[in-house]
Amino acid sequence: MLLFFVYKITTFVLSNRVIMQIEKLYEIYKQFPSIFTDTRNIKESSIFFALKGANFNGNTFASQALESGARYVVVDEEEFVKGEQYILVEDVLKSLQELALYHRKQLTIPVVGITGTNGKTTSKELVYSVLSQQFRTYATQGNLNNHIGVPLTLLSIDSTYEVAIIEMGANHVGEIEFLANIACPTLGFITNVGKAHLEGFGSFEGVKKTKGELYDYLSQRGGTLFLQADNPHLVEMAAQREFSKIVKYGFTSTNDIVGKLLMANPYLSIAWKEGRKSETYEVYTQLTGSYNTENILAAIAVGLELGMTPSSINEGIANYIPKNNRSQITKTSRNTVVADFYNANASSMAAALDNMQVLTAEHKVVILGDMFELGDEAFEEHKNVILKAKALHFERLIFVGKEFCKHQDEEAEFYKTTEEAATAISSLHDSFILLKASRGMAFERLLEVL
Structure with missing residues (x-):
């Protein structure tokens, strides 16, 4: 079930009934910035958020989390509060999301938001591989791209990071809007739109509406859009909004980054150049699938926008090795x-x-x-x-x-x-x-x- 974000300051209550605002919880988080939602992964001096699911109640594991080394546990059922290490909140999930948003507002680094029907994770990993050549970069781990994963990702970003990449997934209308309002991306792109999760989206138009919520956020907040300008669906979606800056990538000469597939048998090699500039660069990858060419071009576009050299960008692309049974x-x-x-x-x-x-x-x-x-x-x-x-x-x-x-x-x-x-x-x-x-x-x- 989709949970919509509520913009308000949450009140927290310690077991001794001292009222605590979100700022106070954030101070505790800064002292103990490791956040866990699974007691099997608990580390010393962390905070455990007792989330609930269809078949489990995290509140029942609060004491176990403390025994495993957590410094505090966040619960939302008063009967489980047993001491000063328990923080009682109205809703644990909402508190996790609000804490993540509060933390995100303290960060001043570029944040790249990525969504799409296909290629989200591969694109995220390619962008990460590129940006890591020059910046200390944090990216969504695995598939932590939903209403729980995005907050956990944000809360893993400390002040030493210079750029972040947030993958956002959805299977219902409104979810990308919800996640974008937590992640607050300053740059972003949609890989593509296609027929997936139609049970939740209702139709292909529902897919476009939901993925387009990232465009909405970037448009309204003055963010930079990276646009696959040879994709008619994405071009149509972008044309319905106004952007402060659009960087176009694709295969035709009118794009800001122009790519050409050289070989895909089975590994990809591509040539690319910046817009009307004459110098062309070639890169040999460890990826298969010609459909990944545009994902590579998106990573190139992000790297160039953040001031990287073509040689550093190519090194990042060449070093990327796909995993987790994706291409x-x-x-x-x-x-x-x-x-x-x-x-x-x-x-x-x-x-x-x-x-x-x-x-x-x-x-x-x-x-x-x-x-x-x-x-x-x-x-x-x-x-x-x-x-x-x-x-x-x-x-x-x-x-x-x-x-x-x-x-x-x-x-x-x-x-x-x-x-x-x-x-x-x-x-x-x-x-x-x-x-x-x-x-x-x-x-x-x-x-x-x-």
Whole structure:
């Protein structure tokens, strides 16, 4: 359920009933700036925020957090307050978010906000790799990009950092607005917009509205927008707003940063230059997928905007190694696998198939798993993926999951479960294989048998 931010000063109460304002809690945080929400990760002299979930109540773990080394615990049920180390608040989650916003307002560093349907995390990691060449940079860890993760990210940024990168994810209208009002980005970009999380967004227009909330924030606050100006959806969205500064990147000569894909077989190499300048720079990457070219260009644009040299930018891009099964090439003892199953939706499936089609390999095998959270469009979108994949004529084509199996025929292999597919592919060898699916399909099981 979406929680909307309330702009007010929260009142906190210690167990001895002393009233404490947000400024006072912030003073405690400055003394003990390590924040945890899971007692399994508690470190000495930290603060534990007792969050609640559908199946747990963090308040019940407060005493355990103190035993594990926490200096204070923040709770919102008075019955759990047992001493001076307990801070009672009206709502623990809201308090975490308000503390993060208060801390963010003390920071004077550039903050890069990133959202989009596909490529958010890869773009974040590329920008981080670039900026780290020159600045002490903090970036969202893992996928901490929601209403809990963004506050935790902000509260991890201390005064020694020179720039921050905040990834923002959403599956409902209003969430990017909510997160932007906590992260307060000074620069930012949307990677792209596509059909994902349609159950929450309702439609593709809902996706554009939600991702566009980052544009709204940057427009209203005088922030700098990085725009993929060859993407008609993003151009249309940007044209509906006014910005203090727009830096355009893409593949046509009218952009401020112009890129060209040189090779993608399987690793990318690109050439790029600054607008009308004649000097061109080439960079060889450890990324696969031609669709990542624009993510690289976005990282270049951010680096240039913050005053970096082309050589430093290229070094950051060349040093980036993908991980967590995002466009990650893995060579097993028998096969070469493009592991791209951290997430999937209609547009990322199409991009992965197009990339697979142009790669040079003798035996190409494509294994696709169900795409989640597509709502009423799930049936049609899975059908479209099947039709596209068949048209590209791979040596072996395998579909896994209940949604794909609704379209089962004799022209490809269909398996209802990942376990069934694992048995069917266990003898594959000397093949170049694409694994693409939503995270819930657990395709790491397939990687294990390849």
